[in-house]
Amino acid sequence: MFAAVVRSFENPPRYEEIAAPEPAGDDLVVDVLAAALHPRVRSSADGSHYESTGELPLVPGIDGVGRTADGSLVYFILADTLMGSMAERTVVDPRRCVALPDGVDPVTIAAAMNPAMSSWIALRKRIAFQPGQSVLVLGATGNAGRMAVQIAKHLGAGHVIAAGRDPERLAELEALGADRVVSLGGEPEAVDAELGAAADEASVDVVIDYLWGAATQRAIPAIVTRRSDRGRPLAWIEIGSMAGLELTVPSEWLRAARLQLVGSGQGSVPTREIAAELPALAEHISASDYTIDAVPTPLRDVQSTWTKPNSGERIVFVV
Ligand SMILES: NC(=O)c1ccc[n+]([C@@H]2O[C@H](COP(=O)([O-])OP(=O)(O)OC[C@H]3O[C@@H](n4cnc5c(N)ncnc54)[C@H](OP(=O)(O)O)[C@@H]3O)[C@@H](O)[C@H]2O)c1
Structure with a gap:
């Protein structure tokens, strides 16, 4: 063969x-x-x-x-x-x-399941996500980020902020359910200010992070330092590393706000638990x-x- x-x-x-x-x-x-x-x-x-x-x-x-x-x-x-x-x-x-049900397109399912699974598993298996909570998707212009906007809404998010670089793909995200978009493409201080303000106004509870590296190195302090209620829990879920594999975590990030850093991926969720989620996700994607x-x-x-x-x-x- x-x-x-x-x-x-x-x-x-x-x-x-x-x-x-x-x-x-x-x-x-x-x-x-x-x-x-x-x-x-x-x-x-x-x-x-x-x-x-x-x-x-x-x-x-x-x-x-x-x-x-x-x-x-x-x-x-x-x-x-x-x-x-x-x-x-x-x-x-x-x-x-x-x-899979008869009639589904194999190409669409093959393309969609992995990017969709990233946020589905993170929200259902890595944190105690509650309907009505507010979600920020960092790196929302990629395939997984675009799915994350829609899946967060499907799982009951009350407010979704989509942050990404590509202006055309960012503009499409409002039609897919994002309540607000934030461009990561501008001058860094202005991006920090807009991201921090958007996250504070929405009282963000969860960040779904596909970027890490230099992008997250700026985003965490931009959000944490502008947070009106620093005692409100903020679950930051690291899923991808498009902007870098590493991050330096100053101790103050973890002391000055109720920030919880978690990861979601192969290993952090047992394979049997990932497999158990597949039927519902496949059915959802096939029917949506x-x-x-x-x-x-x-x-x-x-x-x-x-x-x-x-x-x-x-x-x-x-x-
Ligand atoms: N842990 C898991 O379960 C899991 C599952 C699936 C995927 N992932 C990971 O999630 C990440 C995204 O996957 P994907 O399928 O969405 O990939 P993708 O479709 O190729 O999208 C990646 C996006 O990353 C953005 N990007 C790259 N560098 C950036 C930077 N420095 N700053 C801001 N945005 C940047 C680009 O957006 P622009 O066009 O706007 O620049 C690009 O569209 C990958 O690291 C992948 O390995 C993890």
């Missing part, structure tokens, strides 16, 4: 013929229909993800949509494995599969009108597609 194969962390995967995977135990073989190129897939393929073992060769892809031998359409997430989803067939654990800019691309073009600049869309390899 054919698959995308990474043989060096310095080079993009190539479309190659490899041996078909052998299922073990209760595992199922699925014919892959669609597998998306999420940031997490890239970081596994270049060896930079914190779960990377350094082993090669590997077939990239952490999830996808496929058909089992009995003809069922399923969404699956894979365990950490060298046999990913960017292949004609892969092997899945049935406990990490969820049946989420828009995601998914670009179906033949898997055979994996090598040339991999290195194209990220223009905001989610590439989905179709087999």
Whole structure:
């Protein structure tokens, strides 16, 4: 069978013929229909993800949509494995599969589940989120941030602030449910002032953070120091690191306000709990009108597609 194969962390995967995977135990073989190129897939393929073992060769892809031998359409997430989803067939654990209703578009589901899962799991599993609470999405112009705006509203957020850089994608977020947008693209002091004021006026309870690094280094003090009620709990959920992997945390941030820093991702939520959320999330996405800019691309073009600049869309390899 054919698959995308990474043989060096310095080079993009190539479309190659490899041996078909052998299922073990209760595992199922699925014919892959669609597998998306999420940031997490890239970081596994270049060896930079914190779960990377350094082993090669590997077939990239952490999830996808496929058909089992009995003809069922399923969404699956894979365990950490060298046999990913960017292949004609892969092997899945049935406990990490969820049946999809007939008629759903495999490309849309493959594109949407990973970015949607990031905020769904964070709000449902990492904090005691209460309907009516106020949420700020930091990095709202990416695919996960755009989903987070909509999912926060769906889960009952009373007020959602969307903060991001790209002006066109930021402008779309009000129609998707954001009560206020804040541009991160301006002069830093002005951005700090607007972000801090917006967060204070909305008495933000939760920040869903896809940026970290330099962006969060400014955003935390901008918000904490302008907070009228510093004793009000503020849960800051670190989910992505588009603006940097590291942050320096001055002690005063944690003493001068009731700030709680938590993370949400693979490891901080047990896999069985993530798997248990999949049916409800898949059903919700299948039944809703989420828009995601998914670009179906033949898997055979994996090598040339991999290195194209990220223009905001989610590439989905179709087999
Ligand atoms: N922990 C989890 O469960 C989980 C799950 C899914 C994703 N993630 C992580 O979440 C992050 C976002 O994923 P995604 O799917 O949304 O990726 P994406 O669609 O590629 O979007 C990333 C966005 O980040 C923004 N960005 C990059 N650098 C920035 C900076 N310095 N300041 C402000 N914005 C910046 C860009 O927005 P502009 O165009 O506006 O510049 C870009 O659209 C990634 O780090 C990913 O690994 C985590």
